[in-house]
Amino acid sequence: MTDDDAVARHYTKGDLAQRIMEAVHAVVPDMAHVTPRDLAPVDEFHIGGVKATETFTAKLGLRPGMTVLDVGSGIGGTARFVADAHDCLVTGIDLTPEFCAVATMLSAATGLSDVTEFHDGSAMTMPFHDGQFDAAMTLHVAMNIEDKAGLYREVARVLKPGAVFGIYDVMAGPEGGDLDFPVPWSATPATSYLATPDAMHALLADAGFTIEQEDDRRDFAIAFFDGLKKTAADGPPPLGLHLLMGADFKQKVGNMVANIAAGRCAPREMICRKT
Numbered sequence: 001m002t003d004d005d006a007v008a009r010h011y012t013k014g015d016l017a018q019r020i021m022e023a024v025h026a027v028v029p030d031m032a033h034v035t036p037r038d039l040a041p042v043d044e045f046h047i048g049g050v051k052a053t054e055t056f057t058a059k060l061g062l063r064p065g066m067t068v069l070d071v072g073s074g075i076g077g078t079a080r081f082v083a084d085a086h087d088c089l090v091t092g093i094d095l096t097p098e099f100c101a102v103a104t105m106l107s108a109a110t111g112l113s114d115v116t117e118f119h120d121g122s123a124m125t126m127p128f129h130d131g132q133f134d135a136a137m138t139l140h141v142a143m144n145i146e147d148k149a150g151l152y153r154e155v156a157r158v159l160k161p162g163a164v165f166g167i168y169d170v171m172a173g174p175e176g177g178d179l180d181f182p183v184p185w186s187a188t189p190a191t192s193y194l195a196t197p198d199a200m201h202a203l204l205a206d207a208g209f210t211i212e213q214e215d216d217r218r219d220f221a222i223a224f225f226d227g228l229k230k231t232a233a234d235g236p237p238p239l240g241l242h243l244l245m246g247a248d249f250k251q252k253v254g255n256m257v258a259n260i261a262a263g264r265c266a267p268r269e270m271i272c273r274k275t
């Protein structure tokens with residue numbers, strides 16, 4: 001099995017559309033007016049959820065009408081947030097066909113089909129023109145990709161000169177060492193590839209990016225999970241990331257928190273510009 005197959009299989013649930021819509025029905029009083037905020041508990045599949053998205057996208061200098069690429073767009077929460085809050089046109093691409101189908105469905109449910117679109121495909125060979133986009137972002141994706149040099153070259157190819165590229169990923173932590181598995185992005189070490197921030201600097205420079213801002217999100221992540229622990233004492237709410245992570249979600253999140261606390265991995269943002 002290729003890495004792409006293994007990664008898509010890891011994320012595929014089979015009945016995600018139905019389970020999400022059932023949960024949405026349970027929590028949203030008026031199905032004719034579902035908002036991106038209503039979906040935020042389930043469709044922002046990265047540490048810190050929509051709070052992290054807000055902080056991260058505020059650093060990108062997005063302007064109304066910009067074309068933005070979301071690399072590894074999942075079920076589309078970040079794409080819808082950027083389309084809605086920043087008034088941009090967002091194109092997502094994701095390896096997991098089920099996620100793309102759910103992303104398209106949720107954009108229709110929130111009335112954002114005209115400003116978001118989702119392509120089922122690999123970030124390594126994207127079906128987009130050279131210099132097509134004004135901006136790109138990627139949240140919690142490169143952990144699944146071994147050939148990061150190829151990934152960042154491909155992102156640079158589809159960006160206009162001077163375009164911003166925001167990365168929010170889990171990177172190797174200062175203490176190093178083997179991660180506890182499973183984690184949300186992989187059940188085993190076979191499809192988990194974390195780069196150190198120093199390695200990222202070199203990879204991004206080689207791909208033609210200058211890093212303009214870098215933020216360690218470790219403390220934010222720890223505080224976020226502490227808050228989650230307090231509110232989750234009664235079990236998960238109907239609409240939550242457990243729908244994306246599956247039955248072992250508690251173990252996956254618990255391992256990730258332990259990995260971050262021990263410095264084996266660390267969430268980090270890098271805001272880059274294509275030179």
Ligand SMILES: C[S@@+](CC[C@H](N)C(=O)[O-])C[C@H]1O[C@@H](n2cnc3c(N)ncnc32)[C@H](O)[C@@H]1O
Pocket residue numbers: 007008011043044045046071072073074075076077078093094095096099121122123124138139140141144145184185
């Ligand atoms: C943890 S989820 C994050 C999804 C989304 N960025 C978010 O924050 O909600 C990781 C996503 O990366 C996608 N992915 C992993 N490897 C990929 C690749 N080579 N090309 C495109 N998408 C990929 C997976 O299918 C999955 O949807």
